[in-house]
Amino acid sequence: MIHTYDIIAIQEVVAGYGGSQAVARLVAQLNRKGNVWDYAISDPTKSPKYKTERYAYIWRRSKIKVVGKPWLENSVQDIVFREPFMARFQINNRRILVMNYHARKHDDQPEQEIKHFKQLYRSRYRNDRVIIAGDFNVKDKHTVFNPLKANGFRFVVENQATTLKTKCNKKGEFRNHPIDNIFYTSSLDCTIGAVLNHVRGCFDMKRARGISDHLPVVAGFMIY
Numbered sequence: 001m002i003h004t005y006d007i008i009a010i011q012e013v014v015a016g017y018g019g020s021q022a023v024a025r026l027v028a029q030l031n032r033k034g035n036v037w038d039y040a041i042s043d044p045t046k047s048p049k050y051k052t053e054r055y056a057y058i059w060r061r062s063k064i065k066v067v068g069k070p071w072l073e074n075s076v077q078d079i080v081f082r083e084p085f086m087a088r089f090q091i092n093n094r095r096i097l098v099m100n101y102h103a104r105k106h107d108d109q110p111e112q113e114i115k116h117f118k119q120l121y122r123s124r125y126r127n128d129r130v131i132i133a134g135d136f137n138v139k140d141k142h143t144v145f146n147p148l149k150a151n152g153f154r155f156v157v158e159n160q161a162t163t164l165k166t167k168c169n170k171k172g173e174f175r176n177h178p179i180d181n182i183f184y185t186s187s188l189d190c191t192i193g194a195v196l197n198h199v200r201g202c203f204d205m206k207r208a209r210g211i212s213d214h215l216p217v218v219a220g221f222m223i224y
Contacts, residue, residue, distance in 0.1 A: 001198060003033050005218060006060045007089060009133040011102040013054035015044040023056045036061045040070045045082040055085035055100045065090040073099070076120060080104070080113040088128075091223045096188070097125055101134035106179070110137040111144040118147035126151075131221075132183040135214065139178050152186035156193025156219040164213045168202035175215070182219045192220035 002008055013019040020041050030037045042055040057070060070087035077083045084101040103110035114136060121130060132153075138144060140155050161175035168174045184190055196216045199208040 001196060002216070003030055003035070006063050006091075007098065008058040009098060009100040010056040010058070011053070011100060011135050013041065013056050015052045015054050019054050023058070027058055030058070038066070040066065040087065042070065042072055042085040045072065046074070046077045047081050051081045051104070053082055053102060055102070057085070057087050057098070057100065059089065063091065067095060073120070075124070076113075076116060079116055081108070084132075094223045095129065096221075096223065097128040097130050099130065099132045099134075101132060101136075103135060103137040106137045106177075111142060114138060114144045115147070118151060121148070121151060128185075129187045130183075130185045131188070131219075133217075134183070135180050137179050140181055145183075148183060153183045154186065154190070156182040156184065156190055157195055157217060160195045162195055162215045162217060164199065164205070164209055164215065166209070167205055172202055174199055174202060174205060174208075180214055180217050182217050184219070184221070189222040189224075190219055191222055192218075194218055 010023065013023060023039060023041055027037050027039045037058055038061050039056060039058040044052045044054055047053070059066065067088040067090050070085060073084045073086050081104040082102050084099045086097065086099055088095055088097050103113055117132070140158055159178050161178050162180035163176040165174050165176050182193065194217070196218055198211075198215070199205070
């Protein structure tokens with residue numbers, strides 16, 4: 001499924017050595033499909049106890065170049081549980097900045113982190129074409145996103161549930177909350193945004209959750 005895309009942002013990579021190994025195995029599988037892929041894994045985030053994770057990027061080398069070395073955004077490490085993993089990519093001589101972000105869980109008030117992103121963008125990255133790929137743990141209708149929207153950011157999907165229930169309810173529904181999304185600046189032209197549903201039905205919940213309890217969000221952009 002993911003081999004058709006050019007840049008992949010992954011959250012919740014285990015901070016220990018096993019997490020890095022898992023990403024490397026995924027890249028090896030992608031390489032066996034006939035293209036050459038590269039990847040970057042972050043250092044462990046500077047997080048409260050039991051909150052530390054890594055992030056990863058994977059990109060198709062025939063189309064994408066990484067500019068410099070991806071970095072954890074340490075300017076916000078004192079106000080977020082897991083500082084975002086930033087990377088600049090070059091596509092057709094144009095650059096984009098991707099921010100890979102996993103917010104604190106919903107009952108830890110993730111809006112207390114997200115509210116700072118407007119200032120982060122305006123003070124450091126307002127001249128970049130920015131994409132924020134995140135598990136925000138907040139529904140996209142939340143007012144905490146209004147300051148970013150006022151600065152020209154848009155979501156690629158709206159009100160589309162992305163998390164999986166442990167089992168289907170009586171109506172056969174297996175999706176839960178609309179908390180994963182991709183935000184992008186108006187300087188980018190988004191041509192497609194979707195949630196990839198690989199769940200084949202209620203009978204398939206064990207297999208699906210063995211991959212992840214979240215569904216991937218994808219976006220296509222015209223870069224010119």
